[in-house]
Amino acid sequence: MPRERRRWLRFGRGAFVLPPLLLIVVLVLVPIVFIALYSVGLRTNIPGQPTPFSLADWKDFLFGGGGAFRGRFVYSMEITLFVSVVTTLAAYPLAYFLSFVARRHRYALLLLLLAPFFTSYLLRVIAWQIILNNNGVVNSVLWSLHLRPRGNAVSWLIYSNFSVALVLFYTWVPFVALPIFVVLENMDHRLTEAASDLGASRTATFMKVTLPLSLPGVVAGFVFVLIPTTGEFIAPLFVGGPNNQLFGNSIQAFFSDSPDWNYGSVLALTLIVVVLLLMLVFGRFLSTDLRAGPRGNP
């Protein structure tokens, strides 16, 4: 049998990746390339404008007059980091509860924890806006209980760092609890048995055995919230004030309100690069068995 035919047969099924791959190339890689081109001025959305290669916008953003955007970038990173840390800390006891206390019903309770995640994110953000609003649930409860004079709203509740951070925290905690739960589940419980066998107290067993062994899950959870939050822009739209807009909002603005696609592309590309770097640095903590071959194949 001719060699070429044989090789094609083996390659045959692999070719099925091509259509999906084509979609990715056209709809993800090509747009990124265009963003890059726009960022260096080689293309423009303004008809008739000349398009020489220019790093002017990059320089402006990185070193020059784009201080406001640099500031917003730093602010975004601060919020992201803060939310990631707090979320991870809050998620740990939930995972621990599921794995060690809830034993028999843990999967059902996990589903309970995750269920809100499957409802519309926008609706949940809007719901928080209703709750935290100047006329909202929290304030009207305070007024009804006469803890505050009616009409006098708590100022920092809405359109503040607090509201943005709270919404992000609210969204991601169940998500972060999941990898921690998985790691706790897979942990060899004989190790904790051994520890208590050897006389360790509950606290010591936790600090010296459980916690260190669960760290991979903790880091994975941290990464799970860190990376998406870097690009977050929806929460500030609903519950953030003018001082609480994140980097993603800046990008959005450049492509809608005041269209400067070149400068906007600088910011968009920056965001892509930052997320990619974070993935490269932290990605190793996300184990994946996607590369394992199918069962039983030589």
Add this chain to the structure above:
Amino acid sequence: MNKGEVRLVSLTKRFGDFVAVDAIDLEIPPGGFFSLLGPSGCGKTTTLRMIGGFEQPTSGQVLLDGLDMAGTPPSKRPVNTVFQSYALFPHLRVFDNVAFGLRRQRVGRAEIRRRVGEVLELVQLGALARRKPGQLSGGQQQRVALARALVVKPAVLLLDEPLGALDAKLRRELQVELKQLQTQVGITFAYVTHDQEEALTMSDRIAVLNRGRVEQASSPRDLYEEPANAFVADFLGVSNLMEATVLGPSGAGVEVRLGDGVSVEAQRGELSTRGPTKVVIRPERIQVEAAGATGPNRIAGMVTNVVYLGSGLQLTIHLAFGRTVTALVANTDEDTAGAWTPGTPVTCHLPSTALRVLANTEVSAPAPEAGRVGGSEPATHVP
């Protein structure tokens, strides 16, 4: 036309640099029970898969009743496979599993019902037609796999270690059943196994494979009594393989020196061999006599270990010249068990008609004549 004869001509399969099957020539005669026997990694499963069409040969041919199967996909070959994992379709009932092949052939519904019923009776699963595979035991699943492959009336049935997942007792029962089934149905069975006892029990003919090559292909008796080389001798049963030097002709055979001052006469095997080589003798042929017995081919020794097998005793005997052999003594009467205990001095009689001289090469050369019917041609060696 569909007699079910398989011929492999210089069949080779390479995975990258690794040669799984190395230019083997084999004939599987029609209508018999043929086994491919060998240790893990010897290429037997790969060979079977090439016959079935699931692997494409790197070179060489698979001929089925004279027709070259190259380019023919599995669905079009008159060959069907019983897989090691049974590969039953878990979402279909037993009936639909078995009917699957018939439906692909667009057989009519009434006939499907008839034929499926027949084959399920054949494998004694008639009552279970409505069950799903998940509700069956391992042995039952295996039979469904068998029925599914048989109902489409292949010329050759390929079986890839189908009994591997079953416990010993069930395995022995099914070995007998499979053999009976094959005789009843008359289809060529090509059976892959690493279990030499299984192969010996069931087969009309066995090909012993090692590292991609056929070491020897012959009847079970010939392979066991007249192994062509050390590998075959050692793979089938206990061989008591011993280093020896052939000195020259002696009586009806040759004189073989086993060690310092110990020479015996051997009358079987490659009697033209001279110089350093190996000899084999089967445990059941060694006659264990009382210490001090005299006569030709007698060696003094001492029993070092006794294993009570129920049907007999397996004695490990340390011989005077340094080698250890295993002997099998039948449990003829109640006193046998007590007669031999560790530490008992004995005399081992190695009858010259049971002592076989092997050819003196380390590596067995491929055997072009190995597939010939009726002979137990040992592998020809290349000097």
Add this chain to the structure above:
Amino acid sequence: MKLVGRFGTLSLNLYFWLFVAFLFAPLVVLVIFSMNNSMTPTLPLSGFTTKWFHQAFSNGELTGAVVRSAAIALTTAVFATALGIMASIGLMALRGRALTFAIAALLLPLVVPYISLAVGLLILLQTFGAGPSLTAVVLGHAVITLPFAILVLLPRLRSLDPAMNEAALDLGASAFGAFRLITLPLIVPALVSSGIICFVTSFDEFAIASFLAPSGQPTYPIFLYASARTPALLPDVIAIGAIVIAASLLLVVIAEAGRRWAERRLVGAGAAVQSALAEASVPLIAHR
């Protein structure tokens, strides 16, 4: 010695259940106010009413947006799941560097921030002279949900005994026949999961839709954004929101129950629970 003492058990229980209350509070708030007889969602409550639902359903723009989003989400789900199956079949046949590259490329959308991708697609549209369209939205949604589909379908496909497919071929089925009769029925739970995940993701997606949808044809998230600052529209939004949330939660319960039932039929009870966890973690981009 138990790992968690009485105090620990008590406090962890308290923490967990308070947190669950915290998680569901906004959903409950929406549902309550959807039936509250007042233009503004504020306490104290003003009495039960269903008029907001009537008003919402007669709000043509709102219902139009919901229907539009549902149609886009359905198309996305089918399209992305089909592509996901193709990708999974292909990935199973690849090895070594080709496999690594293919996986990295196919999962790429997971690490590209949606806002950046959205503007990139906008640029792409403009470059080829195409205007905003719902088709563009579907394509954009398909590309971001494709990784989810793969993450659900590939492990399921991998768990199948490859010998089954060979057995089907051996018995005379064509390659497509083997796929249709053997593989496809056995991955139905994963197909459903994939469909649901893609649907839900697309339905709720804002960034790409906001840039690619034509201005007179808003999707539901776009409508939400536009109307969230309009107090007059708020009751309508809340009413439909309550329905959407109730439907989503119902969907989660049904999907999970249905999946477990299907697993039990095919595989067995024990495995059903384990894979429940595996598939719950997918939309949350978890790898095992």
